[in-house]
Amino acid sequence: IEVPDETKDLFEELGVKSFLSSPIIFKEELIGRIGLHYVNEFKEFSKDDIDLITAISDQLATAIHQAKLYSQIEETKEREILLKTIISNTLLSSNLEEALRNIGEEVARLFNADRISFMFFDNTLQTFSEIKGEYRRKEDMPSAEGKVILEKNFEHYLIEELFIKKNSLIIDNNSRIPEGFIDLLKILYVKTAIAIPIFYRDKPIAVVLLNYAESTKQWNKEELDFLVPIAQQVSIGIYLFQLNEKLGKSVTTERTVRDIVLEARKLEDYKKIFDYLLDRLANIFGVDRVLNLHFTPDGNLSIRNEVIKNIDQAYSLGQDISNVKNIEQIFPDEPDKMVVINDINTDIKDPVLKEYFRSKRTISLLLYPIASRYLTKQQIIGIIMLCSSIPRKWTSDEMDSFKLMVDTTTLVYLEIKQKQDAEEERKTFLATLTHDLRSPLLAEQKSLEAVISKKFGTSLETFSEYLEDMHKTNDELLRLVNNLLLTYQYESGKTELELVSNNINDIIDNAVKSMKPLAEDNDSEIVTDIQPDSPLVMANGDEINRVITNLINNAIKHNTKGTNINVKVKKIDNEVQISVSDNGKGIPESERPYIFQRYPTTKRKIGSGLGLYLSKQIIDAHKGKIWFDTEKGKGTTFYFTLPVS
Template identity: 25%
Template structure:
């Protein structure tokens, strides 16, 4: 089976030197980007560098002029220059949606996404589409867009995370240009700035420079207080980042202001314009936020600068005055705006560096996981071969000894082997993360999924816990639920992540509870623990990419990916926690609206399969076992150990069906099938495999394969698959 095609970012990250190459790329990109001195140069560098990664995809930069006009810039391969491609006249495209909602959009089904949101297609022949809004000073300047035409290519969460970091860097570079132009424009009065610029700032941390800037503000006329406040965009709880004051009596001012800051209108952060308040003003938009607190401390006026950082944080820089009602002069405004630019630059740079550092850590983690996954996948394939022999021989012995004292022991052996096969299947699903076609959703029983996750995690909360001398109590409460339309492997990943986090939160042991129920056409899943809990200020950030409380043990992406997966399933995820008491995570998913049925199954009794079968497998013991099983069913079996022998026997002996192993030296099963089909296209060819990556996609993409039989196999599965194909292709032979 050919490897699935992703964007070329995977070719970089999946290579042996992927992490080092990516770090080198970030370093080169940032050096070029931050050396640019005009907007056109930034666009040129952006396209040139991104083209190294997305050489086969379409790259666009959208500029939103005055929040009205959309202009698209693209890279002209003939001239090697960035040029404006077109101006959008339509108001209801996916581009407008990203900009107006300030929302990242990642879809691998562009047309369906537009239809579901009643958006115009903008005459774009896209299959996969990713758009990321570009914010400068809290305002949407435009967006970075990457899209793909070919339906067999698609974009991943890794592309979203990578390009979000790139977009932040571009926004930061553009802000540097704005600040540079501003200083040049005001150069005539630049000396006023020299009094507030920290001396030797390069030798200090960002926090130290922030403090120096705030202290410099206190030296200005009428100023008594200066403080920076910040909150997560998706929560209302504010926190005090830094403050300075000129009297000890103002020491509690910043803390007391926190309660009123949620009253600041969201619209102020969109505009980014400073707001002046005086005690005598009755119609100020920030009156409700400060009017109760500032006068108690003798502060009768304030200047507030709203800002946003990396689409994640909202902030306020507040300057408190004791002055007349007259607003600050133009020179004062100029000075404070300059300091405001420096403050927000420092905060954005600090956030960007931290994001980059965590992304680097994550890439190293991915490389380790890739190696572990390859080892686990190979081991699983080998174990499937072993279990095929055990299960096959046991099934044959059961028939021969069904009314003897050994029947019960044989049943136990078979059940244990089946449990082992199920465990291997779970391992393969977790390692491959590609069970089913990406984006393809099917009705899923959440209760079964929860039970699978418990079994996957059981070695950790039982055997590993016992080895460490601790104990976990598991409480499983599975209610009556309807199926949900979902990618089972993705939801399994979410639930396993929540269970592992719960165990991490209970290093000394504790109680782990999983509960499911159905309410108002929603399936609810609760995962709770009695662990250390999550502080309130941390709860606001746990779903942010790269945020972690586990230090070097964590990469900060587990919960952010979980939230992204749940959102893709039109669901929601919540957290409630009390420090030192425990945490509860709740997942809410809409029911599918489909009724799950068990299919049209009927009991089968052992019977004759009068087929002539050519069996090809390079594993002698597997080949011998399967041949013996088929012969007991009435088949006439000819065996071959490799492709060359199989071709000779195919031409010498007549056969109705061919069963061939996938992984064989020199010529694999698919290549052999192609050669056999050239000799006789009517003969059905089945692939036998213990690899998990083989699924129905192979049947759709490869016309020489008629069916797939997965190891470990049993007689009923083989019979059903052969009869399915033969009844379709040759009804006379089947009858």
């Protein structure tokens, strides 16, 4: 036969003078060749020689097939043993990490891998956890556990390839993966890796990573096929442990929340309550530091509480953290909004802000607002911040637990504060009422003493001044008592107003006339700006008169003598707007948020603190609105609206 030149050259190099070759075929499939080489002499092969080597080839084909079959049986046994080992390791392990390390050791032995590691998938956040449950064949090999946090673009790539296409992914120098991840593989001494998706009932739950550090790995079809049942067994183990872990965390969280509620009710002090919460959070989440940032009256954030574990670099209590450049970028701006920063190096773009957190040994953060969501107005009053000195992938379960604990503590604190405010209001009410009753009673007592000291038979004209003072005093007492009674009636819902068409101009005229004596006593002037054709309003005339006289009374009594008051009326759409203005000192900024509350201040020189509260109740009952504008040193204007008849 014609021998190719390359074969001739090879045989000459080996000193082969003659050769006889026969194919080894089993069931029409070529599985090898057998060859006889003669180097000392040229050989003339006979038909018997050819028949003999052909027979030997046939026998070899049968033997090789039987050997392969035996090898496959042994491999099948070994693989069945591995699958049983995975199940037993799962059932006998005390926790998920231990189970994964044991499983990893068996898989690494079978596939001769240098490192086996697991990444869990958070279906809620659609993101991967850091690497957990790692097994390394050599201890001097760098660990990837807790260190690998994937960039978003690579996460999306893995989700697409592993969970949507449902393929295993071989990663080597030829793979089209982001450059940053290739650099990470080099740091971890990885030459070749394969990522295997783990599903439980078609729901992605994790990825198994097989890493090869010393050599590249070529995967054949049988090995890739065997990864499927391995992944199925691992998925059952992971699911069982995750279910058990979730139940355990649920019980722990429930117990923690109960403890927080019980302890907070004992403490009843803001700092002590949140010191306790921060300490519990630090222990539960295993973080290095927990901060409570509190909004100051001027709107800045200062550090109110701090708990530190394992590190010595503290923030400064009382420090105004708002001064840190661009730090507002990471603060939650609405109730229930959580801010997650797994790694400042990738999640924060501002270099100044990065450097600030590095200086405080803070690399990962979880922030959640303390919000008064349980009151009528939702308002953020502070922020709780978990700080880790290493990168950390926060899970949805951790976020839910964190949120529950902060919300529960906030609720308990606000309930306690509400009770404290109610008690303070009660004390204020008693102090205010005592003061308001005492002053006119003392004045009346003096007048009575003066009258009694006169001889009987003296004419009434002699007592007219005292009698007039007593009349004014009784008017004041009657006004106070009426305000108390009306407040109770409005709060209890027992007041049913009779609303009829009324001329607002007449109501204002009557109110102004009744207040003129008080204005004259204080050198004040009341001016009205009323349009003659003002429309009729649906109102209870007596109650609206009470609102106007109360607003005028406040304008006179809470300002210096000589304050001028202006009452205006104008129609806006289907409403009539009434305003009472003064050119007095204005309302202090600290009192403005509480101006329509009962007893808004703890000390009042004049009045029971019910007037504006009662006025709001009356206007609300008319389905109108009441508000005010004020400027320090320039005066205050109160507005209210009534529906047109």
